[in-house]
Amino acid sequence: MSCSKIFSGDLPELIYEIIKYFQNDYSTLYSCILVNKLWCRLAIPLLWKDPFSIPTKNYNFIEIYLHNLNDDFKTKLNEYKIINNSLPSNMLFNYSRFLKYLNINKFIFTTRVWFESSISKNRLVIDFENLGDICVSLFETFIENEVNLHTLEIEIYYHACFDNILKLILKNTNFIYNIRNLNLCIDSLSIYNSDECISSISQIINLQQNLKKISLNYYGFPLLQPLLLSKDYNYSNTLNTIIFYGVDFIKVINNLKKVFERLNVLESVHIYYCYSLNTSFTQQIINLTKPFKLKSLFISESSNIDESLEILLQKSGDYLENFGVNIIESSLKQRLLELITKYCKNIKFLDFNHGYEIQIIYQLFNLIKNIKQNLNYLSINLENSSNGIEYCSIILQKLGQILPPKLEYLCLNFYYIKVSDLEVFLKNSQDTFIEKLLINNSKGQAILPSIKKYIMNKKRVKYLAIKEPHFLANELISFKGEVNKFRLYNIEVKSYDGLKINSDNYIKEID
Secondary structure, three states, X not given: OHHHHHHOOOHHHHXXXXXXXXXXXXXXXXXXXXXXXXXXXXXXXHHXXXXXXXXOOOOOOHHHHHOOOOHHHXXXXXXXXXXXXXXXXOOOOOHHHHOOEEEHHHHHHHHHHHHHHHHHHOOOXXXXXXXXXXXXXXXXXXXXXXXXXXXXXEXXXXXXXXXXXXXXXXXXXXXXXXXXXXXXXXXXXXXXXXXXXXXXXXXXHHOOOXXXXXXXXXXXXXXXXXXXXOOOOOOOOOOOEEEEEOOEHHHOHHHHHHHHHHOXXXXXXXXXXXXXXXXXXXXXXXXXXXXXXXXXXXEXXXXXXXXXXXXXXXXXXXXXXXXXXEOOOHHHHHHHHHXXXXXXXXXXXXXXXXXXXXXXXXXXXHHHHHOOOOOOEEEEEEOOOOOHHHHHHHHHHHHHHHOOOEEEEEEEEEOXXXXXXXXHHHHHOOOOEEEEEEEEEOOOOOOHXXXXXXXXXXXXXXXXXXXXXXXXXXXXXXXHHHHHHHHHOOOEEOOHHHHOOOHHHHHHOOO
């Protein structure tokens, strides 16, 4: 297939597929820009599709957007030396057109940080609401450039320009017409008590024609519920993914079945550390006439699970792909792992936190063996306890034998790692290739020599991040000489926090 595309003249399409593989590896994308014009043209849209979420402290890209402002506003900013006049007047690309993902809160925050930095750098004190003016004016340029958004994230954020941006969206509804993903995060209706704001958000939701995915938090679901129950709402035949973040289902329990029955093409439901996952919730689900395709389940003590969870897993366990547990209470965790092992064979993402009992650790091993064929992401977090060192040793001595041949991601966040135990793990897992390996060795022995012996020389990972107290700044990446040595073996050393996958972001990015 690839050869036929090359000979048929589809080389740019193939190159784009290759570059797209690096869409979250920003340093590699920046390198792609420098290869040639074709690579630059293919890489630039990936870098600019969601610039407000790139984890960097360099916010100067805002100045590129400012060049789309009208002349009067640019003159105003020039007076205060805010615009960098060294930038060319004619840009190579219309960067606004590449915007696909927009979080309004991050947009305001990024603009504010850049704005405050510009004022500080020029030692200026400005006596007008310049930040609000800039935010609204920039947003207007997105609308004028007919940005085709795929994802809009609305987080309630107390700033005057937030309301103004919502009003601007409602005046220009084409801006959100083709949105496929809507993330709604409302932390507290009482703190941000704006009926006008809530009304604007409701209108934005109800305007959607092609909505495929929606994310809702504690206050977001009650706000959306009336629209989902309305006879004239627009997404019963488009919405295929719902993500619940910290929702208390007891507040909406009476209408839960009605909501799910109305969604005709729902393909995946994700429950992330929600509340009241008890009999009342389960009864609503098992009474559904449609399959309940539960793809993600993350549980803590606050989830209030009971024995009815087994009924839910009997109905939906085969669909489950992402599972996380953050429970301290031993018997509850033990029962939960038994049920997951029994009913859920297709887990790809496993996030395990707290394991202070020997029985729990061996149950974790049984679960990993059971899902080995599908497991792709594994994170194990063991914090300090009276037996923490012993349990870290047991896991390192046994884990390597049961890992699959390939893992996309392995994160070991341990209180204390002994070199001898780590070497047992590395020897036992020598047939496993790990795309991203992260190790946080909080108080343990120096492990770098073992990593170099078993990882570097055998090229068993692609990206590596290590935190331990023996490093400058506690990170391997702080040693440039060592970083360069790993690079000779095609292993990229990254910062631990930069490489770490937070489960909530992982769920949010699911298509």
